[in-house]
Amino acid sequence: MNPVQFFKHEDPSLILQYLSHHLPATIAIFHRIQSPQNAPERHACLFASFPPNSSLTELDLPVTVSFVDRSRHNEAQLAIFNSLCLQVKRPEDLSKESYQLLSDHLRQLLKAIKDIGDSFATADIKPLNYPFSSTLRSTALHEVIATVLVNNLGQSKVYHYLWDQWLFSTATVKDLILSRRLPEGYELGKVPPEQIDLVVSTSKVKRQATTLLSNPNSAILFTNKKTKQKEAVAWAHLTVDKSLSTLYVLPEHRGKGLAKMVAGSLIRDLCDGTLDSEKTQSDWCIAQVAADNVESQAVCKSLGAELDVRTATVGIELDSFVDDNWRI
Structure with a gap:
């Protein structure tokens, strides 16, 4: 050799x-x-x-x-x-x-x-x-x-x-969320740029706001009753290697299936090639999840992901x- x-x-x-x-x-x-x-x-x-x-x-x-x-x-x-x-x-x-x-x-x-x-x-x-x-x-x-x-x-x-690396089939995720609907008062959208500091602060991994702003994301918006403004209450991003990251739901909005929906919609767009202006398409997506992050592990399982490698x-x-x- x-x-x-x-x-x-x-x-x-x-x-x-x-x-x-x-x-x-x-x-x-x-x-x-x-x-x-x-x-x-x-x-x-x-x-x-x-x-x-x-x-x-x-x-x-x-x-x-x-x-x-x-x-x-x-x-x-x-x-x-x-x-x-x-x-x-x-x-x-x-x-x-x-x-x-x-x-x-x-x-x-x-x-x-x-x-x-x-x-x-x-x-x-x-x-x-x-x-x-x-x-x-x-x-x-x-x-x-x-x-x-x-x-x-x-x-x-x-x-x-x-x-723990979880492997998603994007086609499987698309099928799973095809018929799902958000609870009343919620709608899919994007993370408002003025809320990017909130995304950074809730991530256990140190993130750069400038990078997140240029990465594809999905958010679930809810209208604040006091300000009448639409605010992100759940969100997820795809990194530069198209891995699922920053998945988070504000505590007061948990228990409604929002994490599965916001992550699923982002992976669906990756499947369809409608994720970004480059029309990035992939049959696969991955997520790196801490072994003790029970909530994120459960979301991965609910979207049909398989535990791949450490x-x-x-x-x-x-x-x-x-x-x-x-x-x-």
Whole structure:
């Protein structure tokens, strides 16, 4: 097997073709690469462990693909997919050889990301939000990838949070909510921009208001009897990788099925391709839910979602990782 090497892909076509063969396991990074928010000034990078002129039928296995947008200082910057996760769901099921291979891939990937970031120091044109944060923040990584990464990071690990990933069939969700009606006095709409601070304050995960305002959302509105203004009492957003997030219902409006309706309407629009101006369509949607979030787990089940894999978000002190004792 050839030594592990990462290549920067300016054209995403080959990587998207590869990822499309492994849906829905690759759904998050597949959507992340295609996000309309990947503006040129962000200088986002797309890496793969195979060169841009590769034949997909002749790839050395395992394969790693990664999307990196370090301009997002306080948001997820790093997405990784490795083909070992198609066969192995738990870290303890990795063979010694596979563990070593994945470790080699992750170390070389982080080195490539660090080298690209360091190269901007002497560049004439700097990326958005440069200089970058020294903490590289991952999206929800497959538990196998996250575990091998964390085991090797040593003091370069900043944080490590675990999640349950739920997988929705968008067509199933559409059918489930097709005949549902909201209680009297409620109507579907969008989150009013002036209420975005409320959405941010009720999210257990730190969110950026500017990003939420540019992400697709659905809200259930209720007319305030005092002000006569329509206010959002339930809402949900889809992230840049089209994952369900920020699902919340104000306490005084709970017990009426609003969470199922607001989440379902958003996933239905993803199914129909009516979600945004880019007409984004997908047969699948995912949600990262904390294991102790009983309410959100119940909503996922009620919409026909299946518990897929355990995932994790990881914070990496990138400036120190090369000098740190990578343990494998």
